[in-house]
Amino acid sequence: MSTEQNQGARILLVDDDTSLLKLLAIRIESKGYQVTTCESGMAALQLLKNNVFDAVVTDLRMDEMDGMALHRQLQSRYPALPVIMMTAHGSIPDAVEATKQGIFAFLTKPVDKDELFDSLAKAIEIHGLGADENSKSSNIVTRSGAMLHLLEQVKLLGPTHVNVLISGASGTGKELLANAIHQYSHASEGPFVAINCGAVPGELLESELFGHKKGAFTGAVKDHQGLFQQAQGGTLFLDEIGDMPLNLQVKLLRVLQEKTIRPVGFQEEIPIDVRIVSATHKNLPDAIANQQFREDLYYRLNVVNLKLPPLRERREDVSLLAQYFSASIAKRMNQKEKRFTNDAMHALVRHDWPGNIRQLQNVVEQVVALTPGEVISVQLVESALNSNESNIEPLSLNDAKKEFERDYVINTLKMAGGNVAEGAKLAKRNRSDFYKLIKKHNIDVDNII
Numbered sequence: 001m002s003t004e005q006n007q008g009a010r011i012l013l014v015d016d017d018t019s020l021l022k023l024l025a026i027r028i029e030s031k032g033y034q035v036t037t038c039e040s041g042m043a044a045l046q047l048l049k050n051n052v053f054d055a056v057v058t059d060l061r062m063d064e065m066d067g068m069a070l071h072r073q074l075q076s077r078y079p080a081l082p083v084i085m086m087t088a089h090g091s092i093p094d095a096v097e098a099t100k101q102g103i104f105a106f107l108t109k110p111v112d113k114d115e116l117f118d119s120l121a122k123a124i125e126i127h128g129l130g131a132d133e134n135s136k137s138s139n140i141v142t143r144s145g146a147m148l149h150l151l152e153q154v155k156l157l158g159p160t161h162v163n164v165l166i167s168g169a170s171g172t173g174k175e176l177l178a179n180a181i182h183q184y185s186h187a188s189e190g191p192f193v194a195i196n197c198g199a200v201p202g203e204l205l206e207s208e209l210f211g212h213k214k215g216a217f218t219g220a221v222k223d224h225q226g227l228f229q230q231a232q233g234g235t236l237f238l239d240e241i242g243d244m245p246l247n248l249q250v251k252l253l254r255v256l257q258e259k260t261i262r263p264v265g266f267q268e269e270i271p272i273d274v275r276i277v278s279a280t281h282k283n284l285p286d287a288i289a290n291q292q293f294r295e296d297l298y299y300r301l302n303v304v305n306l307k308l309p310p311l312r313e314r315r316e317d318v319s320l321l322a323q324y325f326s327a328s329i330a331k332r333m334n335q336k337e338k339r340f341t342n343d344a345m346h347a348l349v350r351h352d353w354p355g356n357i358r359q360l361q362n363v364v365e366q367v368v369a370l371t372p373g374e375v376i377s378v379q380l381v382e383s384a385l386n387s388n389e390s391n392i393e394p395l396s397l398n399d400a401k402k403e404f405e406r407d408y409v410i411n412t413l414k415m416a417g418g419n420v421a422e423g424a425k426l427a428k429r430n431r432s433d434f435y436k437l438i439k440k441h442n443i444d445v446d447n448i449i
């Protein structure tokens with residue numbers, strides 16, 4: 001890590017030897033760090049209550065609370081905070097034991113300044129900068145500049161009631177961000193209701209969203225309240241909006257314009273007061289160009305667009321999230337929190353995370369479950385990364401083509417209102433060719449709308 005990247009990193013320096021404290025502070029500040037000093041473990045804990053630090057450098061031998069006791073306190077209160085311990089020559093505890101306890105580095109006094117700078121730079125490279133205050137008010141764990149900027153926008157947007165479209169790859173935290181928008185809105189006391197439009201078959205989605213009357217169709221054995229009504233006075237999160245069938249897109253647009261819904265089989269309109277946050281991993285302008293998404297609906301939903309970066313573009317969040325997930329498991333299972341060795345953490349930070357935060361969460365769950373002691377090894381992390389990656393099998397080119405062709409025919413038929421001749425025209429194919437495609441993919445034309 002370069003000196004420029006250290007700018008702003010906040011170091012808490014603890015030593016009861018005041019002259020050494022001053023000297024070390026000047027040295028560390030000369031490298032571009034911000035240094036806060038204090039003379040006891042208790043004072044350090046007090047400072048940590050109201051300030052965020054990125055690393056702690058502490059003396060081992062101190063009266064009342066020594067460096068190890070301070071470290072134990074820090075470990076339970078701030079597990080992601082790296083601790084560098086300084087000690088007089090000859091009193092270094094067994095290095096293996098020290099690493100097991102999660103101490104980032106042991107330095108002998110008199111401290112070699114290059115060794116100190118190396119340890120600090122490495123600690124901040126691996127652990128990144130501390131989570132920011134802004135992220136604490138939502139459930140979003142982050143210290144990434146891009147994410148903190150997004151959270152600032154969320155704070156501003158929350159109370160405005162405008163529709164927000166979140167774009168980002170799978171597992172980047174779209175639902176969590178949608179929930180943060182809700183938390184910052186005036187309707188935060190109201191319900192937050194989420195639906196994945198891609199996971200519900202088209203024919204069911206309409207009644208899921210708008211509800212239905214008993215007997216409106218076969219299987220409608222009683223009145224059903226739709227999600228719009230369930231979200232009344234709150235927020236409705238429409239995940240994977242790009243997968244919504246075209247006929248429903250028309251209905252949704254009408255709802256957004258009229259601010260009323262009509263459950264299937266109902267005669268009367270019901271007024272609704274619901275804020276819409278939607279999300280997609282698809283490129284909607286492309287879907288519009290391919291006539292798979294309505295442009296007018298896009299502009300209604302996309303009053304403001306928030307883009308969630310993939311995890312590999314905010315690597316500074318990896319260690320924070322990994323420790324957060326490990327701590328959450330410990331809390332859930334009522335166990336002691338398991339810690340990663342420096343090498344294990346480095347392996348996580350270097351990884352590319354195609355499945356983003358959800359994948360990181362899976363890997364952490366896996367390694368925590370397979371670690372008998374308290375320290376998670378690099379070997380275990382590497383094997384979890386390998387097995388996890390091989391689970392995400394890419395489609396073969398042939399399968400991808402088949403999938404695309406099938407979706408294309410279905411969407412074209414939808415646009416043609418289920419009329420095969422019209423569909424063939426839109427696809428610029430003759431009718432018998434288009435029929436062959438319908439047969440090849442086993443598409444039920446009668447139920448296409």
Ligand SMILES: Nc1ncnc2c1ncn2[C@@H]1O[C@H](COP(=O)(O)OP(=O)(O)OP(=O)(O)O)[C@@H](O)[C@H]1O
Pocket residue numbers: 139140141142168169170171172173174175176177239281321357358361
């Ligand atoms: N910054 C974060 N801090 C803590 N947990 C997070 C964060 N981002 C995501 N998660 C967790 O990761 C998991 C995936 O997040 P989420 O469901 O919000 O992603 P998504 O983008 O909506 O995924 P998909 O596109 O697959 O629906 C969830 O368990 C969520 O709580």
